[in-house]
Amino acid sequence: MDVIIYLIQNMLPVAIPLLLVALGGMFSERSGIVNIALEGIMLFGAFFGCLSVYFMKGLTIDPQLILLIGMVVAAVAGILYSMLLSFAAVNMKADQTISGTALNMFIPAVTLLFCKMKFNSDGITNSTKFYIQKVPVLSDIPVLGPLFFQKTYITVYIGILFLLLAIFVFYKTKFGLRLRACGEHPQAADSVGINVYRMRHSGVAISGFLGGIGGFFYSVGVMDANVNGHTGVAGFGFLALAVMIFGQWKPVQIFFAALFFAFLRTLAYSVALIPFLNSLNIDQTYYKMLPYVATMLVLIFTSRKSRAPKAEGIPYDKSKR
Amino acid sequence: MDNYVIEMLHITKEFAGFKANDDITLQLKKGEIHALLGENGAGKSTLMSVLFGLYQAEKGKILKNGEEVTINNPNDANRLGIGMVHQHFKLVEIFTVLENIILGVEPNAMGVLQKKDARKKVIELSKQYGLQVDPDAIIENISVGMQQRVEILKMLYRNNEILIFDEPTAVLTPQEIDELIEIMRGFAKEGKSILFITHKLNEIMSVADRCTVLRKGKYMGTVEIKDTTKEELSRMMVGRDVSFKVQKDEPNIGEVLLSVKNITMPSKINKKNAVKDVSFDVKAGEIVCLAGIEGNGQSEVISAITGLERVKEGTVTLAGKDITKLNIREKTKTGLSHIPEDRHKHGLVLDYSLEENMVLQRYWQPRFQHNGFIKKKEMRDYTEGLIKQYDIRSGHGPTSSARGMSGGNQQKAIIARELDKEHELLIAVQPTRGLDVGAIEFIHKQLVATRDAGKGVLLMSFELDEVMNISDRILVMYEGEIVGELNPKDTTVQELGLYMSGAKRSRKEKGHAK
Amino acid sequence: AKKQTFDIALITDKGNIDDKSFNQGAWEGLDKFATDNNITHKYFKPEEANDAGYLAAIDQAVAAGAKVIVTPGFLFEVPVYQAQTKYPNVNFILLDGAPHTADYGTFKTEANVASVMYAEEQSGYLAGYAAVKDGYTKLGFMGGMAVPAVQAYGYGFLQGAEAAAAELGLADGSIAVTYHYTGDFAETDTNKASAKTMYQEGTEVIFACGGSVGKSVMAAATESSAKVIGVDVDQRYDSDTVITSAMKGLGSSVITVLESIYKNKSWETYSGKTTVFNAANNGVGLPTSVIGDANANAFDRFKSFDKTAYDTVYASLVSNAVAPIRTITIADATGVATAEELMTGLNLVKVAVQTR
Amino acid sequence: MQNNKNSSKLKMQASRIMKSKGMGSFTATLLAILLGLLFGFIVMLIASPANSFNGFLTMLTGGFGRLGDVFYFATPILMTGLSVGFAFKMGLFNIGASGQYTFGMFFALYVGMMWKLPTGIHWIACILAGMIGGMLWGFIPGLLKATMNVNEVITSIMFNYIGMYLVDMFVTNNASMYVPNLTRTGYLPTTAQLPSLGVPNSNVNVSVILAIVIAIILYIVLNKTTFGYELKATGFNKHASKYAGMNDTRNTILTMIIAGGLAGLGGAFAILAPTGITGSSMTYEPINVIAANGFNGIAVALLGSSNPVGIIFSALFVSHIQRGGTQVSSFFGYKPEIIDVVIAVIIYFSAFAMIMSSAVGRLLKKRSRKEAVKELEQTLSSEDDSLKEKTEV
Ligand SMILES: Nc1ncnc2c1ncn2[C@@H]1O[C@H](COP(=O)(O)OP(=O)(O)OP(=O)(O)O)[C@@H](O)[C@H]1O
Numbered sequence A: 001m002d003v004i005i006y007l008i009q010n011m012l013p014v015a016i017p018l019l020l021v022a023l024g025g026m027f028s029e030r031s032g033i034v035n036i037a038l039e040g041i042m043l044f045g046a047f048f049g050c051l052s053v054y055f056m057k058g059l060t061i062d063p064q065l066i067l068l069i070g071m072v073v074a075a076v077a078g079i080l081y082s083m084l085l086s087f088a089a090v091n092m093k094a095d096q097t098i099s100g101t102a103l104n105m106f107i108p109a110v111t112l113l114f115c116k117m118k119f120n121s122d123g124i125t126n127s128t129k130f131y132i133q134k135v136p137v138l139s140d141i142p143v144l145g146p147l148f149f150q151k152t153y154i155t156v157y158i159g160i161l162f163l164l165l166a167i168f169v170f171y172k173t174k175f176g177l178r179l180r181a182c183g184e185h186p187q188a189a190d191s192v193g194i195n196v197y198r199m200r201h202s203g204v205a206i207s208g209f210l211g212g213i214g215g216f217f218y219s220v221g222v223m224d225a226n227v228n229g230h231t232g233v234a235g236f237g238f239l240a241l242a243v244m245i246f247g248q249w250k251p252v253q254i255f256f257a258a259l260f261f262a263f264l265r266t267l268a269y270s271v272a273l274i275p276f277l278n279s280l281n282i283d284q285t286y287y288k289m290l291p292y293v294a295t296m297l298v299l300i301f302t303s304r305k306s307r308a309p310k311a312e313g314i315p316y317d318k319s320k321r
Numbered sequence B: 001m002d003n004y005v006i007e008m009l010h011i012t013k014e015f016a017g018f019k020a021n022d023d024i025t026l027q028l029k030k031g032e033i034h035a036l037l038g039e040n041g042a043g044k045s046t047l048m049s050v051l052f053g054l055y056q057a058e059k060g061k062i063l064k065n066g067e068e069v070t071i072n073n074p075n076d077a078n079r080l081g082i083g084m085v086h087q088h089f090k091l092v093e094i095f096t097v098l099e100n101i102i103l104g105v106e107p108n109a110m111g112v113l114q115k116k117d118a119r120k121k122v123i124e125l126s127k128q129y130g131l132q133v134d135p136d137a138i139i140e141n142i143s144v145g146m147q148q149r150v151e152i153l154k155m156l157y158r159n160n161e162i163l164i165f166d167e168p169t170a171v172l173t174p175q176e177i178d179e180l181i182e183i184m185r186g187f188a189k190e191g192k193s194i195l196f197i198t199h200k201l202n203e204i205m206s207v208a209d210r211c212t213v214l215r216k217g218k219y220m221g222t223v224e225i226k227d228t229t230k231e232e233l234s235r236m237m238v239g240r241d242v243s244f245k246v247q248k249d250e251p252n253i254g255e256v257l258l259s260v261k262n263i264t265m266p267s268k269i270n271k272k273n274a275v276k277d278v279s280f281d282v283k284a285g286e287i288v289c290l291a292g293i294e295g296n297g298q299s300e301v302i303s304a305i306t307g308l309e310r311v312k313e314g315t316v317t318l319a320g321k322d323i324t325k326l327n328i329r330e331k332t333k334t335g336l337s338h339i340p341e342d343r344h345k346h347g348l349v350l351d352y353s354l355e356e357n358m359v360l361q362r363y364w365q366p367r368f369q370h371n372g373f374i375k376k377k378e379m380r381d382y383t384e385g386l387i388k389q390y391d392i393r394s395g396h397g398p399t400s401s402a403r404g405m406s407g408g409n410q411q412k413a414i415i416a417r418e419l420d421k422e423h424e425l426l427i428a429v430q431p432t433r434g435l436d437v438g439a440i441e442f443i444h445k446q447l448v449a450t451r452d453a454g455k456g457v458l459l460m461s462f463e464l465d466e467v468m469n470i471s472d473r474i475l476v477m478y479e480g481e482i483v484g485e486l487n488p489k490d491t492t493v494q495e496l497g498l499y500m501s502g503a504k505r506s507r508k509e510k511g512h513a514k
Numbered sequence C: 001a002k003k004q005t006f007d008i009a010l011i012t013d014k015g016n017i018d019d020k021s022f023n024q025g026a027w028e029g030l031d032k033f034a035t036d037n038n039i040t041h042k043y044f045k046p047e048e049a050n051d052a053g054y055l056a057a058i059d060q061a062v063a064a065g066a067k068v069i070v071t072p073g074f075l076f077e078v079p080v081y082q083a084q085t086k087y088p089n090v091n092f093i094l095l096d097g098a099p100h101t102a103d104y105g106t107f108k109t110e111a112n113v114a115s116v117m118y119a120e121e122q123s124g125y126l127a128g129y130a131a132v133k134d135g136y137t138k139l140g141f142m143g144g145m146a147v148p149a150v151q152a153y154g155y156g157f158l159q160g161a162e163a164a165a166a167e168l169g170l171a172d173g174s175i176a177v178t179y180h181y182t183g184d185f186a187e188t189d190t191n192k193a194s195a196k197t198m199y200q201e202g203t204e205v206i207f208a209c210g211g212s213v214g215k216s217v218m219a220a221a222t223e224s225s226a227k228v229i230g231v232d233v234d235q236r237y238d239s240d241t242v243i244t245s246a247m248k249g250l251g252s253s254v255i256t257v258l259e260s261i262y263k264n265k266s267w268e269t270y271s272g273k274t275t276v277f278n279a280a281n282n283g284v285g286l287p288t289s290v291i292g293d294a295n296a297n298a299f300d301r302f303k304s305f306d307k308t309a310y311d312t313v314y315a316s317l318v319s320n321a322v323a324p325i326r327t328i329t330i331a332d333a334t335g336v337a338t339a340e341e342l343m344t345g346l347n348l349v350k351v352a353v354q355t356r
Numbered sequence D: 001m002q003n004n005k006n007s008s009k010l011k012m013q014a015s016r017i018m019k020s021k022g023m024g025s026f027t028a029t030l031l032a033i034l035l036g037l038l039f040g041f042i043v044m045l046i047a048s049p050a051n052s053f054n055g056f057l058t059m060l061t062g063g064f065g066r067l068g069d070v071f072y073f074a075t076p077i078l079m080t081g082l083s084v085g086f087a088f089k090m091g092l093f094n095i096g097a098s099g100q101y102t103f104g105m106f107f108a109l110y111v112g113m114m115w116k117l118p119t120g121i122h123w124i125a126c127i128l129a130g131m132i133g134g135m136l137w138g139f140i141p142g143l144l145k146a147t148m149n150v151n152e153v154i155t156s157i158m159f160n161y162i163g164m165y166l167v168d169m170f171v172t173n174n175a176s177m178y179v180p181n182l183t184r185t186g187y188l189p190t191t192a193q194l195p196s197l198g199v200p201n202s203n204v205n206v207s208v209i210l211a212i213v214i215a216i217i218l219y220i221v222l223n224k225t226t227f228g229y230e231l232k233a234t235g236f237n238k239h240a241s242k243y244a245g246m247n248d249t250r251n252t253i254l255t256m257i258i259a260g261g262l263a264g265l266g267g268a269f270a271i272l273a274p275t276g277i278t279g280s281s282m283t284y285e286p287i288n289v290i291a292a293n294g295f296n297g298i299a300v301a302l303l304g305s306s307n308p309v310g311i312i313f314s315a316l317f318v319s320h321i322q323r324g325g326t327q328v329s330s331f332f333g334y335k336p337e338i339i340d341v342v343i344a345v346i347i348y349f350s351a352f353a354m355i356m357s358s359a360v361g362r363l364l365k366k367r368s369r370k371e372a373v374k375e376l377e378q379t380l381s382s383e384d385d386s387l388k389e390k391t392e393v
C-alpha cells in the first residue's frame, strides 16, 4: 500500500506537465496548427517562471504564492513565445513544422546564453521550496488523504483544474465549437463568418498558455524549480505530443494517456521498491526504455483508427477555396 | 420598374490581374428561381462568392431592395438574408448535423452553448420543409443527399430569404435531384428568391424562371426560360452550337476482354458487403455502363477491377489473364487504363508539372527511362504531342504546374494520358463530372472513338443522359447486385430509374449472364 | 578593440563551470586567484569532447594569449601530454591526472606541467565516519559514474562507516548502505526519482557523489525530509538537507599552484611531477568553517558529531595511522562493484552493502 | 527565323531559371540568413558593445582561418541533414536522425573495435557497418508507418530515446569496448580510422569527400531517376502514386531505410575520424544524452530546402559560422551559444522567407501592387512544402 501511495504521489507531478502541455497541443492542433514547438514553449515558460522565482527569492512571501506568480509569468511568456509560431503559421503561412523546429532550437540556446552571461551557469538554480508535506485537514482523510493531499505540489490541483476547464471550453462553449471547426474544415468555418485566423491564433495562444505553465510545472514538480539549458525539459514537449496523439486529440483521453506514461516512468525508477520487479534483476536500462516502448506499442495499436484534425498543418488562405 | 430583391450591378472581380468577373450584372426578382449558366471557369462561383461576401469586388455595387449594401464577409450576407449552398459542401465532417447548422450563429449564454432551443428549431424546420434529418447524426456518416439537406437547413435556420445553390445537383442521384427541385419550387412559392447554378440545361428548363449567362467572365445576357430553348442557351454560353446527341455508329463487338466473376467486396461504412457476388463481361468494341444510385456498390466494383482495393472474393480476368491478385502496375501492363473518379486525389500529382503527370503511368517504360534514369526530353516531346492532340490548355505548356490548371483541362490531361497509353480496356469513372457542355462533348467523342478502335470501355456514371447516350449496354446496380442489364435503345430514362431505385429487377440469377 | 588576450585559462571538459565538480572547483580557485591579483583569465569550452577537441581548445587558449592553462580532470591526460611539448612556454596545471600517451605506453610530466591528484578515499572516509558516529544507520551512496575519483570517495565512505560502527561497538551488519552509480553527472528528474526511491526505502542520508547529481539528490531529500552529504566543495549553501560535504581542495590546490608561479616563484615544487593533495597537506576534509561567519559552527547540522571528534579522526589520517583503501578488484568491466566485492575488498563487517 | 526562335527560347529559359523555385528559395534563404545574423549582431551589441563590431566580423570570417575544421565539423551534420531532407521529399519528417546517428556510431565502433580486419578494408567495413546500423534504426519507424500508419514523428522521437538507452547499455556492458575508468569507450585501432586529408591541426578526413559525393548522388537519384520520381510523387500525393501502381509501402520503408542509413553514416563518419594524436581516437561516452547532431541535421535540411546540393552548402555554412563562433568566444569573450541562437533565428525566418523576399522585392522594385500579389500567390502555390503530408485537395 505504501508503495502504491508512493508511486501515485510521485506520478502526479510528472503527469501534470505532460497533461497540460498535451492539452495545449490539442487546442493548437484542433484549431489547425501543428505544434511541434511545445518543447520550446515549455522551456520558455520554465525559463521565465524560474527566473521570476529567482528574483523573488529575497521576498518573505508564501512559497505557494511565489509559485502562482511564477505560473502567471510562465503563462504570459508561453503565450508570447507561441505567438511567434502563430505569426509564422497563420500570417506568413509558413510551414508549421519548420517554424516549430526553429522555436525548439532557439530557446535552449537563449537559456544557455543568458544564464552563462548572467549566472556563469548553464541554468537557473532556485532554493525556494514548493513541496507540500501535508495539506491541512484534507491530508487526514483515509486513503485519499495520503494519495492526493500529502507530499505533493500545488501544481497537481491546478493541473486538474485546468483539465476540467479545458474540457468545458472545448466541448461546451461557442469558442470550443468554432475552434474545432477551424481544425477540421476552415473553409466551412469561414463561410459561416468565423474568423479562422483569429481562432488559430487563439488555439496557438492557448497552447502557449498551457505549454508555458506546463514547462514551469515541470521545473517545479520535477526539477525542484531549477531550469537548465542543456537538459531543458528532457523531451517532455515531444512526449506531450505523443501523449496528445495517444489521447486522440481529446481531453479526457489525453488525461489518461498522461497518467499512463507518468506511471510507467515513475515505476521505472522505483523498481527497488517493488520486491517482485526487484528480484527479476533486469538491467535498469530496460526500465528506462519502458515508457517509450510502451507508448509506442500503444500507438501501434491505436494508429489504425487514429484521426488527426483534418486541416492541421495546412495554412489557411482566405483567397483559396 | 421591376421589383428586384438583389441587384449586382457592373461587378468586376480580378484575381491577380485576371478578370474572373468582368462588368457583370445580375438582377434577382423576389420569389423567382434564377439560373446562372456558364462554362467551367466562366465566373459563376466567383460572382456568387462576391454576393456572399467571401470575395470583395473591385468594381460595381450590390443593391438589396434598391438600396446599396456592402458585403464584406459571410456575416454581412447573413444579416441581409443571403445564404449559400456551396459547390463543395462546407460541413465539418466530425460534427453533428445540429452543430453544423448552428456553427457561426450559436445560441449561447456567456459563451456557453445552448443547444436545446436550436434543436427544437431545426426539427421544426425540417418538418416544415420536408427536409428529414437526424440532428444528432455525424456528418461523415450520412449520405451526400442528406448533407445537402443540412446545407439547406443552415440557410433556413438563419432565416435567409435569398438562397444561392452552387451546382447542387452535380452530386445528387436523379431521385434526389427531383426532390431538391420540388423543395426549391416550394421555397419560391413562399417568396424566397433562388439563384441556381447548374451545367444541366434540362434542370434549368424545368425549374428556372429566368437565366443569366456568363462566358469567360463576361455577361452574355439574361433570358426568360419560357422564351428560350436548350440550344439557344448553350449557344449563348459557349459561342457555338453544341451537339447534345453523341454521334456513334453501331458497335462492332468482339471478344470478351474483361470478365468479372462472383466478385464480393466489403463495405467501408458497415459490416455488410458493398458488392455481393457480381459477375459481368465487357467485350472489345463496346461501352458498358455501370449505372446506379451512388452508394450501391459501383465504386467498389471499379476498385476491385483497378486494384485500388483488395478483392475479397471472386476473380477478375482481363484479356484472358487472371488479374485478381496482380498489383496495380501489373494490371496496367496487362492493358488497363483508368480515368479515376477523383482527379485531385488519384488522377494527378498536383505538385508535379503537366509533363511529369503525363508519364505517371508509364515513366517506367523503356521509352521514358534508361537504366532507371528518366528521359526528360522524351517526356517533354511526348507531352507536347499530347497537348496538341487533346487541346490541353495551360499556362506554361508541359512545365505548367498541374495545380494551376482548370478542372476541365486537368481532366483532359488525364484522359489524354490514359487513352494514349497502350490498353485494351478503359475504365472511365464519372469522366465528365463538374465539366461544362463543351468539355463533355469532347470527352464523349473520345470515349466513342476508343470503342470504335476496338477497345472495351467500362463507364461508371450517375448522369442518366450520359448513360443513355454513350453506352451500348447498361448494367444497373442496386444494393451491391446487378439487378438489370438493359439496352439503351430499348429502354427509357424512366425505366432505368425504376431499376436504379430497386423497384424493378430482371437479373436475379447469380452467376454468368449473357 | 582588437582581440583580447587572457593570461590564465581553464579548459572545461564537456560540462560547464557550474558542474558542482572539477570544472567548478577549479574555476572558482582560478577565478579567485586571478581576480585578487588582477590577472586576465577566461575559460574555454572545447568544440568536441575528445582528445583532439581538448587539444584544439588548448590551441585556442594559447592563441588567445594564455600563459597558464588549468585542465580539470583525467580526460586531459592525453591532450596535455601532447600540449606540454607543443607549447613548452606555457604552464599546465593538470588536475586529477598525469600526462601520458594514448596507449598508456609512456607517462611523462614535463617541466612545464604540474600534475595534481587528490586522496578522495580520505575525504569519503571522514564523511562515512561522521555519519555513523552521528547515529545514522541507513546510508546511501549515489555516485555519478564508476571513475577512480568517485570510486575512491565511495570506498572511503564505506570504510569510514565501518570504522565508526566498530568504535561504537555496533553489531555486525547493523549499518545498511545502498550503493549506486547513476551513470551520469547531471541534474535530471530520473536521478531525483532514484534518490527518492532510496529515501522511501528508509535511507536516512545519501552521499551524493557526482557533480550535479547532487542537486537531484537534494531535491529528493527535501521532499522526503531526509539528509544529504555533499561532495567536492562545501554544499551546505545549496540546501538545508546537506549535513556535511566530503571536500577535496580543488580550488585551494589550484590557488596553491598558481601562487607558486605568480608569487612564490616556486613552480619547481609542483612542476614535472604529480602532487597528491591529502589530509597531510590539508588537501581534503570536511568543512570546518562557514563562509561569511567566523563564529558559526560548521558541524551544526550534525546531531552530536562535532569539531573535536572530527579533529581526532582527521589526525589519524594525517599520521597515516588510518589508511583507507583506494582501489579494489572488480570483476565487472564497467567498474561497478558487487556487494560482495565491496564487503570483502574493503573488509566490511559492521556495514552491510546492497548495490543497485 | 529559326535562330530568332532559338534565342528567344534561350531567353525564356534564362528568365525561367531566375524566376525558378530554386533561385527564389536561394534569395529567400539569403534574406533569412541576413536577418539571423542581424539578430546575432544585436545580441552582441547588447552583451558587449565595445567588442561587437570586431566580434561580429570574426563570427563571419573566423571560419576561413580554419577551413579544415569547417569541413570536418560539417560532415556529420551534412549527413544527418541529407537524412532529414531525403525523408522530407517523401513527405516524412525524420526527427529520428539522432537515434539513427547513434546507432550508426555504435555499429561502426563495434566493427572498429571488435573485428580485426586488414588495413584499408577495416575503415570501409566500419563505414558500412555504421550505415547498416542507421538503416536498421530507420527501418522500424518506416515499417510501422507503412504498415500500421503510426505517425513517424512520434515513433522516431521514441526511437531516439530507445536507441540512445540501448546503445549506452550495449557499450557499457561490453568489456572490450568500454573503459570504466574513463567513462567512455577505448580508442579505435588506426586501421578503423578514416584516412586523414592531412590538413594541419584539423581532423578533416576523407569522409567529407564521401559525404559530398553522396549528396550529389542523392541529388541525381531524386531528380533524374524513376526512383526519385516515385518517391516525390508519393510524397506529394500518396493516393495518386498508388493509383499509378507505385508501391507506397515499399517506398515508405525504403525511404526511411535510406534516411536512416544516411544518418548512420553521419555517426560513423563522426566516430571514425582520426584525431591526429598518436594512438588516440574518437570515443563514445554513454551518458544517456541524445545526439545533438541529429537535430542539427533538421536545421541543415531546412536551410538547404531539402535539396541535397543545397544541404551541402547549408551544412558548410552552419559549420562555418560555428567555427567563427568559437573564435568569437575565444577572442572576445562572447558565449559560443550566440551561434545557436543565430541559427535558430535563421531557420525561423527561412520558414517564411519566400513570402518575405517577394514582399521585399515589391518594396525594392516598387512594382504595381497587383503584380506583387500575383507573384506572391504564385510562389505560395508553387512552394512545394514537401513536409506537407496532406496533398490531396
Ligand atoms: N481564388 C482565385 N484565385 C485566382 N483565380 C481564381 C480564383 N477563383 C477563381 N478564379 C478564376 O476565376 C475564374 C472563374 O472561376 P469560377 O470558379 O467562378 O468559375 P465557375 O464558373 O464557377 O466554374 P465551374 O463551372 O467550374 O464551377 C476561373 O477561371 C479562375 O481562373
Ligand SMILES: Nc1ncnc2c1ncn2[C@@H]1O[C@H](COP(=O)(O)OP(=O)(O)OP(=O)(O)O)[C@@H](O)[C@H]1O
Pocket (backbone or CB within 6 Å): A319, A320, A321, B040, B041, B403, B404, B405, B406, B407, B408, B433, B434
Ligand atoms: N487559388 C487559385 N489561384 C489561381 N487560380 C485558381 C485558384 N483557384 C482556382 N483557380 C483557377 O480556377 C479555375 C477553375 O478552378 P475550379 O476549381 O473552379 O475548377 P473546376 O472546373 O470547378 O473544378 P472542380 O471540379 O474541382 O470544381 C482554374 O483555371 C484554376 O486555375
Ligand SMILES: [Mg+2]
Pocket (backbone or CB within 6 Å): B044, B045, B046, B087, B166
Ligand atoms: Mg463554380
Ligand SMILES: [Mg+2]
Pocket (backbone or CB within 6 Å): B040, B087, B407, B434
Ligand atoms: Mg467548379
